[in-house]
Amino acid sequence: MIVPILSLTVLGVVLGLILGLAARYFKVEGNPLVDELEALLPGSQCGQCGYPGCTGAAQALADGTAPLTLCPPGGRAVVAALAAKLGVEVDLSGVQDAVPSIADVREELCIGCTRCYKVCPTDAILGAAKHIHAVFKEACTACGSCVDVCPTEAILLRQVPPTLQSWSWVKPGSQPLAANEGALAA
Amino acid sequence: MSEYLLLLLGAALVNNVVLVKFLGLCPFMGVSKKMDGALGMGMATTFVLTLTTAATWLLEHWLLAPLGIQYLRILAFILVIAAVVQFTEMVIRKSSPALYQVLGIYLPLITTNCAVLGLAILNVQEKHAFVESLLYGFGSALGFTLVLLLFTGLRERLALAQMSDMLAGAPIGFITAGLLSLAFMGFAGLA
Amino acid sequence: MKLFKLRGGIHPEGRKASSADRAIRALPLPPRLYVPLQQHVGAPAKPVVQVGDTVLAGQLIGAGQGNISAPVHAPTSGRVVAIGDHPAPHPSGLSAATVTIAPDGEARWFEHDVPADPFALTPDDIAARVGAAGIVGLGGATFPSAVKLKLSRKSGVDTLIINGGECEPYLTCDDRIMRERAAEIVAGIRLIQIAVGARHALVGIEDNKPEALAAMRAAAAGTGVEIRMVPAMYPMGWDKQMIQALLGREVPAEGRSADIGVLVHNVATAWAVQQTICLGHPLVSRIVTVSGGAVAQPCNLEVPIGTPVQALFDACGGFASTPARLVLGGPMMGHQLTHTSVPVVKGSSGVLALTQAEIGLTRPAPCIRCATCVRACPVGLLPLEMAARIRTDDLSGAVALGLKDCIGCGSCSYVCPSSIPLVHYFNYAKGELMAQARSKLKQEATKKLAEERNARMERIAREHEEAAAARKAAKAAREAAAKAAAATEATA
Numbered sequence: 001m002i003v004p005i006l007s008l009t010v011l012g013v014v015l016g017l018i019l020g021l022a023a024r025y026f027k028v029e030g031n032p033l034v035d036e037l038e039a040l041l042p043g044s045q046c047g048q049c050g051y052p053g054c055t056g057a058a059q060a061l062a063d064g065t066a067p068l069t070l071c072p073p074g075g076r077a078v079v080a081a082l083a084a085k086l087g088v089e090v091d092l093s094g095v096q097d098a099v100p101s102i103a104d105v106r107e108e109l110c111i112g113c114t115r116c117y118k119v120c121p122t123d124a125i126l127g128a129a130k131h132i133h134a135v136f137k138e139a140c141t142a143c144g145s146c147v148d149v150c151p152t153e154a155i156l157l158r159q160v161p162p163t164l165q166s167w168s169w170v171k172p173g174s175q176p177l178a179a180n181e182g183a184l185a186a
Numbered sequence: 187m188s189e190y191l192l193l194l195l196g197a198a199l200v201n202n203v204v205l206v207k208f209l210g211l212c213p214f215m216g217v218s219k220k221m222d223g224a225l226g227m228g229m230a231t232t233f234v235l236t237l238t239t240a241a242t243w244l245l246e247h248w249l250l251a252p253l254g255i256q257y258l259r260i261l262a263f264i265l266v267i268a269a270v271v272q273f274t275e276m277v278i279r280k281s282s283p284a285l286y287q288v289l290g291i292y293l294p295l296i297t298t299n300c301a302v303l304g305l306a307i308l309n310v311q312e313k314h315a316f317v318e319s320l321l322y323g324f325g326s327a328l329g330f331t332l333v334l335l336l337f338t339g340l341r342e343r344l345a346l347a348q349m350s351d352m353l354a355g356a357p358i359g360f361i362t363a364g365l366l367s368l369a370f371m372g373f374a375g376l377a
Numbered sequence: 378m379k380l381f382k383l384r385g386g387i388h389p390e391g392r393k394a395s396s397a398d399r400a401i402r403a404l405p406l407p408p409r410l411y412v413p414l415q416q417h418v419g420a421p422a423k424p425v426v427q428v429g430d431t432v433l434a435g436q437l438i439g440a441g442q443g444n445i446s447a448p449v450h451a452p453t454s455g456r457v458v459a460i461g462d463h464p465a466p467h468p469s470g471l472s473a474a475t476v477t478i479a480p481d482g483e484a485r486w487f488e489h490d491v492p493a494d495p496f497a498l499t500p501d502d503i504a505a506r507v508g509a510a511g512i513v514g515l516g517g518a519t520f521p522s523a524v525k526l527k528l529s530r531k532s533g534v535d536t537l538i539i540n541g542g543e544c545e546p547y548l549t550c551d552d553r554i555m556r557e558r559a560a561e562i563v564a565g566i567r568l569i570q571i572a573v574g575a576r577h578a579l580v581g582i583e584d585n586k587p588e589a590l591a592a593m594r595a596a597a598a599g600t601g602v603e604i605r606m607v608p609a610m611y612p613m614g615w616d617k618q619m620i621q622a623l624l625g626r627e628v629p630a631e632g633r634s635a636d637i638g639v640l641v642h643n644v645a646t647a648w649a650v651q652q653t654i655c656l657g658h659p660l661v662s663r664i665v666t667v668s669g670g671a672v673a674q675p676c677n678l679e680v681p682i683g684t685p686v687q688a689l690f691d692a693c694g695g696f697a698s699t700p701a702r703l704v705l706g707g708p709m710m711g712h713q714l715t716h717t718s719v720p721v722v723k724g725s726s727g728v729l730a731l732t733q734a735e736i737g738l739t740r741p742a743p744c745i746r747c748a749t750c751v752r753a754c755p756v757g758l759l760p761l762e763m764a765a766r767i768r769t770d771d772l773s774g775a776v777a778l779g780l781k782d783c784i785g786c787g788s789c790s791y792v793c794p795s796s797i798p799l800v801h802y803f804n805y806a807k808g809e810l811m812a813q814a815r816s817k818l819k820q821e822a823t824k825k826l827a828e829e830r831n832a833r834m835e836r837i838a839r840e841h842e843e844a845a846a847a848r849k850a851a852k853a854a855r856e857a858a859a860k861a862a863a864a865t866e867a868t869a
Contacts, residue, residue: 004255011249011262015269026276033283043824045831064290073823077816084773086287122826141823164415166815167469168808171767172741172801346765348743 033062033086040081041071044121046143048072061086073141100160102140103147105133109154116146116155190321197325203301204333205363205370210301213292214334215359219345223288224338226278228331230289232324234267234274234296235305239323241266242306243316263306264297271297301330337366381625383618385755386610387788389546389709391585396668396675397549401557403679404692410452410478410683411463411720412438417513418520419445424476430457433487435659438476441508447521448511451487452661452681455480466705466719468712475720478683489657495568498654500530503572507650510659511723516540516551516614516643517706519724522650529573529640537575538623539566541582541589541644542607542614545707548727550664551644553677555582555589559596562644565651566602573640578602580644581619585609611709612786616641618755630782645726666727667693670735671700680721686728687717700730709787742795750789750799756782760789764802772813775806783807 038058045053049070051060060066061082068082103124105116112130124140127133147155203209210231217227242263250256275293279286286293296302305326309319340362349358415421422439426432432451439449455478463475492498498506508523539562543551555562570578580597582590584606593604607613607622617628619641626637634641645664652658661682668675673694680689686705690696703714705728714728721728750760758779766774780803789799 003253004258007249007253007255008258008262008265011245011265015265019269019272022273022276026280028280028283033287036283042820042827044827062287074820075816077813077820080813085284088288121830122823123830124826138822139826141819162469162471164465164467164469164471164473166812167467167471168812169468169801169805171805171809172798173768346762346769346771348768 034058036085037061037082040078040085042074042078042141044073044141044143046073046121046141046145048143073143100166101142101157102137102160103135103142103144103155104158105135106154106156107132109152111152111154113151115149115151119145119149121145190317193318193321194325194328197322198329198332199370200373201326202329202333202370202373203305203326204330205367206374207301207304208367209304210299210330212295213299214330214337214363215356217289217292218334218338218341218359220288221335221338221342222285224334225331226282226285226289227292228327228334230274230278230293231296231299231301231330232327234270235302235327235330236320236324237270238263238267238302238306239309239319240316241270243309243314243319246310247316259307259310260303263303267302267306268297301326333366333370337363340366380605380607381621381623383610383621383755384757385753385788386612386618387753387791388609389611389791391609392546392668393549393552393585396547396666396677397552397586399674399676401553401664401677401679402692404681404684404688406453406480406482406484406681407684407688408479409458409685410455410480410681411685411718412449412452412476412478412683413463413465413720413722414439414449414474414476415465416449416519416682416722416724417447417511418518419443419447419524421474422446422449424460424474426457426460426476428457428460431455432457432478433485435489435657435661436487438478441511441521445521445524447513447523448509448659449476449682450511450659450661451478452683453478453480454483454485464716464719466714466722466725470715486658489659491655491657495564495654496571498568498571500526500572500574503568503650503654504530506654507572510649510653512646512649512653512660513723514643515645515649515663515723515726517710517724517726519722522642522646525640525642526569526572529575529635532635533638534573534635534640535576535638536624536640537566537570537573537578538616538619538639538641539578539580539602539644539647540614540616540619540641541580541586541593542619543586544583544609544611544613544615545709545711545726546611547668547729548666548707549668550666550677550726552586552589554645554648554664555586556592558648559589559592561651561655562593562647563596563600563602564655565647565649567600568650568654569640569642569647570602575640579623580604581607581613581623583607583609583613611788611791612755612784615755615784615786617784630779660723663721663723663725665689665721665725667729668727669700669704669729670732671696671698671730673697682723683720685718685720686714689721689728690717690730696730698732701733702731702736704729704731709791710785739796741797744795744797747794749792749794753788753792755786755788756784758783760799760803761797763806764797764799767802767806772806772810775803776810780806780810 038054041054041057043054049057051057057066057070068079071078110132112127112132114127114129117125117127117133121143122139122141124136125133125146126136142157144157147157201207204211204214213227217223245262245266250259250262271294305323309322314322341359344358414424420443423442424438425440426438432438433454434451436451437448438451441448457476458479459477462472465471465473504523504526507526512522513519514522541551541555566578580593580602582593582604590604590606597604605623612618616634620626620628620634620639628634628637649660662679664677665680666677667689672690676693678689678692704711705714705725706712707727708729744761746761748761754760763775763778763780783803785800785804787800793799
């Protein structure tokens with residue numbers, strides 16, 4: 001009776017000791033994955049994912065508690081990059097790139113309060129107190145932070161119409177052929 | 187020397203652990219979607235299998251048999267296997283965080299991979315000597331990795347094929363696994 | 378004369394006879410000309426005229442911007458009536474910036490200086506004149522020719538190939554121009570040869586154009602320009618295929634013909650170069666084939682740039698039957714037109730009105746892995762494998778198989794027995810890759826901006842703290858001084 005109890009106990013203790021030593025030797029400081037993931041995210045700290053900034057989002061991604069599709073401004077490019085880094089498959093067809101849009105200041109409503117100017121994560125709003133603000137098209141990521149703080153609802157997100165440069169063919173089969181054919185008869 | 191080679195080949199092909207003995211089907215179906223993951227799983231399992239066959243042989247012949255407590259075999263083996271898997275997990279986490287992420291739940295599940303326990307017990311049943319045990323474990327692990335990679339290659343191609351929704355994904359995977367198993371049964375003719 | 382073995386290629390029915398036997402006619406001026414500011418690869422031109430300005434034929438109306446761009450000229454004399462969006466000749470059917478001109482019918486030419494001896498010009502001078510004339514590749518690629526001339530001279534091109542392949546079915550504009558204007562083309566070839574310093578000049582003409590071949594041979598006699606016959610097949614007009622056929626040299630993957638010392642220009646481009654250098658006329662018109670089963674009298678027209686497509690069909694007797702599809706360009710690589718108000722641009726080689734029987738649309742069926750497309754691909758790619766990967770959203774897998782080397786010639790789609798729109802898959806994937814690259818660029822820019830902002834915020838916060846600390850220290854010092862003074866006073 002005593003022999004099996006003793007031998008199993010000794011076995012357990014010895015293995016536990018080995019593992020304990022190994023854990024100390026192979027200790028991982030933090031999670032290196034978090035830094036790598038954060039580098040892939042846009043870094044504008046806009047908070048649209050619901051996490052406090054891109055570091056929080058990267059942490060959640062590394063823990064596996066957040067879906068890869070969490071970043072609306074990143075679009076499909078970020079999802080694809082994250083999937084490649086984490087080595088998981090992700091159904092990109094479900095992820096639609098947000099329709100490209102930019103913030104637009106309605107001049108008749110802007111009172112020049114500078115609140116939007118202060119919250120913009122990419123410095124895309126130009127303005128000074130008591131002057132109508134303007135948006136730099138190139139820098140705006142359509143994160144919507146300015147829309148939330150505007151006291152007069154003078155800022156709206158406006159869709160950017162496709163141009164000849166940004167237009168591309170749709171995936172075959174994703175749209176019935178007839179849509180193209182009917183145009184002639186019309 | 188030649189009998190060792192026969193043992194190795196026999197374990198890898200003729201008595202293939204997955205397709206002939208039907209052990210370790212869980213990672214075979216679970217980690218066979220992407221080549222990278224399959225290769226990582228194959229290597230991790232090879233590492234674990236070789237180490238556990240050695241450890242369990244020592245345990246059996248130095249502890250359980252001398253003390254006459256062979257009835258504790260499964261319990262003791264599981265303990266050793268779990269420890270080795272934990273160790274492997276730590277190593278992988280340190281050396282390759284990405285692979286760690288890819289293997290995910292299947293890495294700790296190597297503990298319950300019946301191929302690992304099955305081989306340890308088979309080694310005892312077949313009364314293999316230490317070197318034979320090692321070769322048997324390593325050969326089986328090679329066989330496991332081989333069929334995992336073959337199957338992954340097939341599934342990668344199947345993912346590109348157009349088929350009815352009813353068959354797409356796991357169902358066609360099982361059918362393919364069955365056909366692959368039939369093919370491996372053919373090796374029995376070599377023995 | 379040795380011809381080299383070619384990879385892939387298909388032999389579609391030519392259907393050229395209906396328009397090849399009629400001489401080029403000049404199209405009467407339409408009531409409005411819509412001249413898009415982007416008719417070339419690269420940055421769009423910037424308008425230099427204003428609404429209400431009077432312009433002369435050949436006068437600059439849009440200046441090229443940046444390294445790769447081309448200027449745009451008024452096709453005829455008249456008045457600028459609008460500068461703004463007009464439907465562009467583009468598969469999307471979207472609008473683009475366009476200068477609208479109301480012709481006055483007088484066709485007065487803008488005074489351009491013409492050199493006394495064009496063949497005495499320096500290479501740089503020729504390239505500069507070609508650039509100022511807004512000449513682009515007229516075969517359909519529309520790459521600015523002057524850029525090509527300068528790059529080729531820099532990289533030491535030894536052979537100039539003039540592409541008279543015209544492999545697209547229906548199109549006969551190059552055939553006609555070679556038959557009727559061979560002497561001008563040969564002069565243009567010699568000018569390009571001077572501009573790039575090429576020792577050899579070869580013209581490759583498909584064997585289905587014997588009259589053009591004879592005319593070019595007669596014109597080239599004694600000039601050192603060599604005229605060669607190549608077998609008729611599609612896509613012989615692809616520059617790399619033409620190089621392979623004539624020289625047996627293969628352009629490396631993702632490389633350019635200049636990498637192997639060859640420059641390729643279209644015959645119509647050579648003609649445009651001659652017109653510019655010898656007559657001072659910038660590129661304001663081109664030969665366009667009007668053909669297809671639904672056109673009453675198919676023929677070739679010399680068309681001012683900016684003419685709406687409808688005017689071309691009207692000049693050819695209108696439609697004999699209701700067209701099932703209108704195509705701008707050739708049937709293989711051209712694109713569908715949704716309406717006929719789209720203007721003819723520099724790269725428009727043809728407008729086709731096809732009947733239902735000619736397009737023969739069938740529903741795509743599953744791939745049977747017959748690999749007919751693999752045999753047809755002139756680049757040596759695996760269209761079926763690439764399309765399967767694109768269908769399952771594995772774009773990087775398709776790129777690994779050589780998607781970026783696909784020239785979109787459509788040979789694979791043409792031969793596919795299952796009617797799978799293979800080339801559509803590749804066009805979609807290329808667009809998607811471009812979009813991803815753009816979004817990546819934007820993201821990097823965003824990241825930089827956000828980092829700069831964070832750094833600035835931190836600096837401001839630090840400065841605030843430091844200022845507050847300094848104020849505190851100053852206040853403490855003042856109080857201490859006051860206390861000390863009070864203390865001395867008290868002791869005193």
